[in-house]
Amino acid sequence: MPDAPDLPxxxxxxxxxxxxxxxxxHLVRWGGDDSPFSVLQSLDDPDLAFVVVPPxxxxxxxxxxxxxxxxxxxxxxxxxxxxxxxxxHLADDPRDATANLLGPLVVNxxxxxxxxxxxxxxxxxxxRPLAAAAVAA
Amino acid sequence: xxVLTRRANQSIVIGGDITVTVLEVRGDQVRIGIDAPKSVxxxxxxxxxxxxxxxxxxxxxxxEALEQLKDLRPAPPAEGDS
Numbered sequence: 001m002p003d004a005p006d007l008p009x010x011x012x013x014x015x016x017x018x019x020x021x022x023x024x025x026h027l028v029r030w031g032g033d034d035s036p037f038s039v040l041q042s043l044d045d046p047d048l049a050f051v052v053v054p055p056x057x058x059x060x061x062x063x064x065x066x067x068x069x070x071x072x073x074x075x076x077x078x079x080x081x082x083x084x085x086x087x088x089h090l091a092d093d094p095r096d097a098t099a100n101l102l103g104p105l106v107v108n109x110x111x112x113x114x115x116x117x118x119x120x121x122x123x124x125x126x127x128r129p130l131a132a133a134a135v136a137a
Numbered sequence: 138x139x140v141l142t143r144r145a146n147q148s149i150v151i152g153g154d155i156t157v158t159v160l161e162v163r164g165d166q167v168r169i170g171i172d173a174p175k176s177v178x179x180x181x182x183x184x185x186x187x188x189x190x191x192x193x194x195x196x197x198x199x200x201e202a203l204e205q206l207k208d209l210r211p212a213p214p215a216e217g218d219s
Contacts, residue, residue: 018189031206049197057211089195090202094209103188121184126191
């Protein structure tokens with residue numbers, strides 16, 4: 001992972017689900033100039049990273065409802081200040097890649113604070129295949 | 138494990154600022170109300186476990202897996218789509 005000291009630092013005070021404790025991340029574009037993907041690289045644990053993508057790139061129907069509590073926790077008053085990302089799970093075969101629509105990452109672009117929202121599993125799966133919405137060029 | 142018996146509309150208090158109230162008991166279902174500070178996250182266990190497992194599975198992809206990102210792109214909109 002290249003050094004990128006000029007990148008903004010995103011702070012997840014509660015970490016992510018299953019990764020407790022505060023985590024700070026760099027968000028690094030990844031995969032070429034036309035890639036929608038980024039890598040969320042932990043600054044507190046060099047071994048921890050996640051591939052993320054703005055969900056609308058692959059899932060036009062994805063309209064998560066971020067509850068008031070999560071928004072209030074982030075201090076977000078306007079949807080314009082929200083950056084929504086979903087975590088991508090890469091498998092050995094690119095056709096098996098999935099996106100986690102159950103627990104999107106929500107970032108306040110003003111304060112750079114983020115949290116992982118927890119949505120309804122009846123509506124949004126934690127492993128929705130990217131394949132149906134993707135082409136391997 | 139502490140075991141307490143409660144009836145509908147009875148509560149337990151945890152740590153002074155969390156109150157769990159049994160709202161309704163019907164058959165094998167129990168409706169529970171939880172009053173907790175915003176700093177405390179409350180989730181159904183199975184959802185939390187699923188999300189925790191998904192996060193752990195996706196964490197720290199190998200360099201080989203990251204190579205896939207050079208080729209993985211959204212499909213162009215199907216004909217007829219706006």
